[in-house]
Structure formats: C-alpha cells, structure tokens
Amino acid sequence: MSPAFLNFIEIFINGLMAGIMYSLVALGFVLIFKASGIFNFAQGVMALFAALTLVGLQTGQVPFSHLINAIFGTDIHDWGPGLPTVLAILLTMVVMIALAWVLEKFVLNHLINQEPIILFMATIGLAYFLEGFGDLMWGSDVKTLDVGLPSGGSFWWEDVTRAWAPEDADYWGMYIDKLDISATIIAVVLVTALSLFSQYTATGRALRAVADDHQAALSVGISLRKIWVIVWSIAGFVALVAGIMWGSKSGVQFSLSLIALKALPVLILGGFTSIPGAIVGGLIIGVGEKLAEAYIGPMVGGAIENWFAYVVALAFLLFRPQGLFGDRIIERI
Amino acid sequence: MLQTVDETAPILRINNIEVIYNHVVLVLKGVSLTVPRGGIVAILGANGAGKTTTLKAVSNLLKAERGEVTKGNIQFEGHEIQELSPSDLVKRGCIQVMEGRHCFGHLTVEENLMTGAYTRGDGRAKIQDDLEMVYTYFPRLKERRKSLAGYTSGGEQQMCAIGRALMSRPSTILLDEPSMGLAPQLVEEIFEIVKSLNENEGVSFLLAEQNTNIALRYATYGYILESGRIVLDGVASELRENEDVKEFYLGVGGEGRKSFRDVKHYKRRKRWLS
Numbered sequence: 001m002s003p004a005f006l007n008f009i010e011i012f013i014n015g016l017m018a019g020i021m022y023s024l025v026a027l028g029f030v031l032i033f034k035a036s037g038i039f040n041f042a043q044g045v046m047a048l049f050a051a052l053t054l055v056g057l058q059t060g061q062v063p064f065s066h067l068i069n070a071i072f073g074t075d076i077h078d079w080g081p082g083l084p085t086v087l088a089i090l091l092t093m094v095v096m097i098a099l100a101w102v103l104e105k106f107v108l109n110h111l112i113n114q115e116p117i118i119l120f121m122a123t124i125g126l127a128y129f130l131e132g133f134g135d136l137m138w139g140s141d142v143k144t145l146d147v148g149l150p151s152g153g154s155f156w157w158e159d160v161t162r163a164w165a166p167e168d169a170d171y172w173g174m175y176i177d178k179l180d181i182s183a184t185i186i187a188v189v190l191v192t193a194l195s196l197f198s199q200y201t202a203t204g205r206a207l208r209a210v211a212d213d214h215q216a217a218l219s220v221g222i223s224l225r226k227i228w229v230i231v232w233s234i235a236g237f238v239a240l241v242a243g244i245m246w247g248s249k250s251g252v253q254f255s256l257s258l259i260a261l262k263a264l265p266v267l268i269l270g271g272f273t274s275i276p277g278a279i280v281g282g283l284i285i286g287v288g289e290k291l292a293e294a295y296i297g298p299m300v301g302g303a304i305e306n307w308f309a310y311v312v313a314l315a316f317l318l319f320r321p322q323g324l325f326g327d328r329i330i331e332r333i
Numbered sequence: 334m335l336q337t338v339d340e341t342a343p344i345l346r347i348n349n350i351e352v353i354y355n356h357v358v359l360v361l362k363g364v365s366l367t368v369p370r371g372g373i374v375a376i377l378g379a380n381g382a383g384k385t386t387t388l389k390a391v392s393n394l395l396k397a398e399r400g401e402v403t404k405g406n407i408q409f410e411g412h413e414i415q416e417l418s419p420s421d422l423v424k425r426g427c428i429q430v431m432e433g434r435h436c437f438g439h440l441t442v443e444e445n446l447m448t449g450a451y452t453r454g455d456g457r458a459k460i461q462d463d464l465e466m467v468y469t470y471f472p473r474l475k476e477r478r479k480s481l482a483g484y485t486s487g488g489e490q491q492m493c494a495i496g497r498a499l500m501s502r503p504s505t506i507l508l509d510e511p512s513m514g515l516a517p518q519l520v521e522e523i524f525e526i527v528k529s530l531n532e533n534e535g536v537s538f539l540l541a542e543q544n545t546n547i548a549l550r551y552a553t554y555g556y557i558l559e560s561g562r563i564v565l566d567g568v569a570s571e572l573r574e575n576e577d578v579k580e581f582y583l584g585v586g587g588e589g590r591k592s593f594r595d596v597k598h599y600k601r602r603k604r605w606l607s
Contacts (some may be wrong), residue, residue, distance in 0.1 A: 202450075205444055208440055214438060219419060219428070219431050220434070221419060221423025223418065238378070
C-alpha cells in the first residue's frame with residue numbers, strides 16, 4: 001500500500017475515534033429530548049460537573065474548601081489520599097442521580113406543561129448555575145483526570161502498519177491513541193446496554209411510552225415525575241462517561257462544557273430522537289472533519305476542522321431536517 | 334383491619350363538580366352523576382358539551398391540561414379522589430381510555446398492552462395470564478401483536494387502547510368516544526366487547542359518546558350533557574323512548590312532528606355535522 005493511502009486510512013480511523021467522543025455527548029441530549037422534548041443545553045456542563053466531582057473525590061479534595069476557608073479563616077484543602085477510582089466513580093454517579101432528583105423536584109415539576117422554549121431557557125439557567133456551582137465546589141484550576149485507562153500511541157499498531165508500506169518508503173506507521181480505543185469500546189458497551197434496557201425492561205418500555213405520548217402514558221398510570229428522574233439520571237450517567245473520556249483526553253477544565261456545542265451538528269445530522277443516529281452522526285462528523293482538515297484544509301489555509309461540522313449540519317437542515325435517523329411521523333395511508 | 338366494601342354502593346359518584354380551565358374558562362357548571370357497581374353509564378351530548386372534561390376530572394388527567402375541579406367532589410369506592418395522581422387512581426382500579434385512542438405508535442401492539450401493566454406489582458405470571466385474557470377478547474390484537482401500533486387500523490387501535498387499560502386489572506374504565514372515526518360494524522363489535530367485559534369480568538364503564546343510538550342500546554343508564562350541565566338523565570331504555578332525545582339526539586321526529594318540513598332543517602344540519 002502506498003503511504004498516501006495509508007495516511008488516508010490513518011486520518012479516517014482517527015476521525016472515527018474523534019466521532020465516538022462527540023457521540024458520547026450527543027447521546028445525553030438524545031435521551032432527554034426523546035423522553036421529555038427538552039433540549040438540554042446543560043448536558044455539556046453536566047459532563048464537566050461529573051468530571052470535576054470525580055477528580056475531586058479521587059484526589060481527596062474537600063468540597064467548597066475555598067468557601068469554608070474564606071468564612072472560617074481555616075486552611076483546608078485535602079482530607080486524605082482520596083478514594084479508589086471505582087468507589088469515586090460510583091459516588092459520582094450517586095451525586096448525578098441526586099442532581100436529577102433535585103432538578104425534577106425544584107425545576108421541572110414547576111414547569112410542567114410549559115412551552116418547550118421555556119424549558120430550554122431553564123436548562124440554560126441550569127448550565128450556568130452548574131458551572132458556577134462546580135467552580136465553588138471544586139475550584140477552577142485545571143485538573144488532570146486519570147482513571148487508569150491506557151493512553152498514548154499504540155506502538156504495536158505503529159509496527160504493524162509500518163510493514164504495510166513498501167520497504168523503501170519514508171513511512172513510520174499509523175498513530176492511534178489507546179485512549180480513543182477505550183472510548184470506542186466503552187461507547188459500544190454503553191449503547192448496547194441502553195438499547196437492551198429500553199427494549200426489554202418494564203421501565204425501558206415506560207420510557208419509550210412517555211417519549212411517544214405523554215398524555216397516554218399518564219393515563220395508563222405511568223408517573224411522569226418518576227420517569228423524568230430516571231431519564232435525567234441516565235443522562236447524568238452518560239455525562240459522567242463523556243466527562244471521564246474527555247477529561248482523560250484533554251484535562252478537566254471549564255472549556256469541557258463547550259463540547260456541548262460540538263454535539264449540535266451531530267444531533268442535526270443524526271436526528272434528535274435517535275440513539276443510533278447520535279452514534280452514526282458523530283462518526284460522520286468526526287471523519288468528515290478530519291478528512292476536510294487534511295485534504296481541503298491546505299487549499300484554503302487550514303483551520304477547517306472548527307467549522308466544517310456546522311456547514312455539514314446546515315446542508316443537512318436544508319435537505320433532511322429530521323436528520324438521518326430522526327423519527328418519521330407514522331402515517332397510515 | 335380490612336375495610337369491607339359495600340357491594341350496593343355506587344362505585345363512582347360525582348357530586349356537583351365545577352371545572353375551570355386556565356383559571357378562566359368554566360367548562361362544567363355543576364355536574365353530578367353516579368356509576369353503580371357493574372353498570373354501564375353513558376354520558377351523551379354534542380361536541381364541547383363537557384363529556385371528555387367530566388371523564389378527565391375523574392381520572393385526574395385534567396391537571397396536565399391546566400384544568401381544575403373548583404367545586405364539588407368525586408368519590409371512587411367511597412373515597413374522595415381529587416388529590417390522587419392518575420397513577421394512584423390506576424392502582425386503585427380506575428383507568429381512562431382516552432378519546433382518539435392514543436396508542437403508543439412506535440411501540441408494538443404487545444408492548445402497548447404491557448405498558449398497561451406498569452403499575453402492577455403482582456408478578457410476571459399473572460400479567461402474562463391477563464395478556465392471554467386480553468387476546469381472547471381481542472383475537473385481532475393477537476394476530477397483530479408484533480406490528481407497530483401506529484401502523485394498525487383505527488379499530489385495532491381502539492381495541493389496543495381498551496386492552497391496554499384492561500391490563501391494569503381495573504374495576505372501572507372511563508371510555509371516551511370509542512366510536513370515533515370507526516365504521517358502524519366496528520363500532521358494534523367494540524360495544525359488544527364492552528358488554529361482555531362488563532358481564533364476564535365485572536368491569537364498570539363510564540362512557541362518553543356522541544353516538545347516542547348505540548350508546549343507549551348498550552348502557553344501563555344515561556346522562557345528557559349540554560354546555561356543561563346535565564339536562565336529562567334516566568334509565569337507558571326510557572331515554573330511548575323520550576321524545577326530546579329522539580328528536581335532538583337520535584334524529585327521529587316525534588309524534589306530530591313527522592312532517593318533512595318540521596324536521597328538514599334539523600336533518601340537514603345533522604348531515605353536515607356528522
């Protein structure tokens with residue numbers, strides 16, 4: 001194989017990997033949108049908050065330490081060596097479930113039957129609240145997150161692929177980050193688990209019923225409030241997974257919340273109501289972005305990666321507004 | 334101590350309720366009615382008379398539409414139920430089948446039926462038994478169990494909606510406009526099933542219907558609702574013989590009003606409306 005073709009494969013694979021990371025974020029949006037028709041602007045911040053909490057627990061940070069020190073004149077920062085990773089992840093999940101419960105009780109429950117735009121505004125409010133709250137709780141410094149996932153380039157893959165090129169070619173093998181491979185495996189497991197859950201359990205069936213017809217769900221005795229807590233908890237769990245992956249990759253910092261913006265074109269492409277759509281949409285955006293950067297970029301001076309996804313999304317809006325896999329309205333003829 | 338249920342007391346009693354939507358629109362202006370245990374009671378009336386609102390006041394689905402009961406009370410099995418959530422009511426055995434079926438279009442017929450059992454906690458085996466029971470009443474649903482409800486016919490969707498309600502093991506079903514948009518033959522079929530459910534399973538029915546003719550043939554008692562008030566009530570067979578009901582709701586001229594000229598205006602309007 002010629003080095004040019006091998007380069008293409010490398011870019012393609014890296015695009016897929018980047019796409020999976022976008023999909024992880026988009027997934028959280030889809031879950032909430034399907035079940036309650038709310039576009040949750042705070043999904044990105046939820047990922048950030050989950051990652052912050054995880055790091056804090058893992059490293060043994062005292063929550064609200066700045067606040068406590070300011071009020072009581074103390075000087076506390078840590079309470080010990082921190083928790084083992086698994087325990088920290090479980091505790092973070094408990095925090096995310098508590099967040100979902102508080103949110104339902106104090107926000108969503110009071111906005112029942114309001115226009116979608118009002119609920120959307122509420123999630124914007126939530127996003128800023130959570131950003132500030134996370135800051136207050138865990139501090140605003142950039143943190144590194146290490147949950148023990150392998151990272152760095154894979155030498156094995158580099159050696160394998162170097163052999164594919166001709167002996168005399170100036171080719172040094174493909175670069176693939178091991179962290180991206182873990183992300184892919186985790187995403188596959190996550191999506192499989194979610195689809196099994198929604199397909200084969202009574203709660204999953206109730207979730208789909210609510211997504212289909214609120215009123216009818218209410219009439220058969222499904223409690224919307226309970227379902228919303230469940231949905232937001234699952235979205236919190238997905239945010240935690242996204243937070244772990246993005247946090248391990250680029251550090252836990254406030255720009256992490258902006259990954260929500262990257263999920264937007266993915267959603268437009270894949271459809272707001274489809275879980276497979278979020279995955280495929282993410283892959284297309286990821287691959288498209290990387291290929292465009294590599295092959296069109298040099299012609300226009302580079303930096304295509306940042307806006308390419310939005311242009312693709314715009315084109316899709318013109319020709320297929322419901323996205324690739326969005327719900328078609330069932331019409332009988 | 335177990336509470337003994339008085340078998341002769343009405344299962345559902347609505348006492349002089351007033352319903353207001355959005356704090357301003359008064360829809361029901363003092364409606365009272367009773368459903369005896371094991372009865373089929375029909376609420377009749379034209380569009381916008383308040384039939385659906387009455388049913389939703391009982392099932393407490395009103396709150397989700399910003400409606401509220403401002404006066405009077407509703408008793409189910411002798412207990413006031415205004416403060417209960419729809420989910421609690423379903424658990425107590427009172428479930429509504431909404432107007433326009435409202436099946437879950439993206440779920441299969443069988444999944445639709447299973448959502449009806451959501452509130453039950455008596456185990457998989459019993460739920461499976463009830464699924465078979467529903468299939469014996471609605472053999473058509475069994476044939477179509479694997480297809481998406483959204484792709485089934487109107488009649489099948491109505492059956493699916495009733496079957497779904499049955500899966501909650503109700504003592505009372507509030508059935509809203511089961512005949513809507515269905516061919517006369519299918520309407521007959523659905524009412525036959527309602528009757529046999531009433532006789533064999535002991536389910537009481539409160540049904541809202543525009544199709545006065547068929548409703549009065551199957552119901553034991555009827556109430557006629559006009560712009561939020563009950564204007565007439567009585568045993569179904571008597572209502573059917575009532576001259577006013579005949580003229581206004583059954584489209585049959587009474588004695589002395591047989592001349593074509595007297596009924597012409599009414600008949601013409603009826604044709605456009607129905």
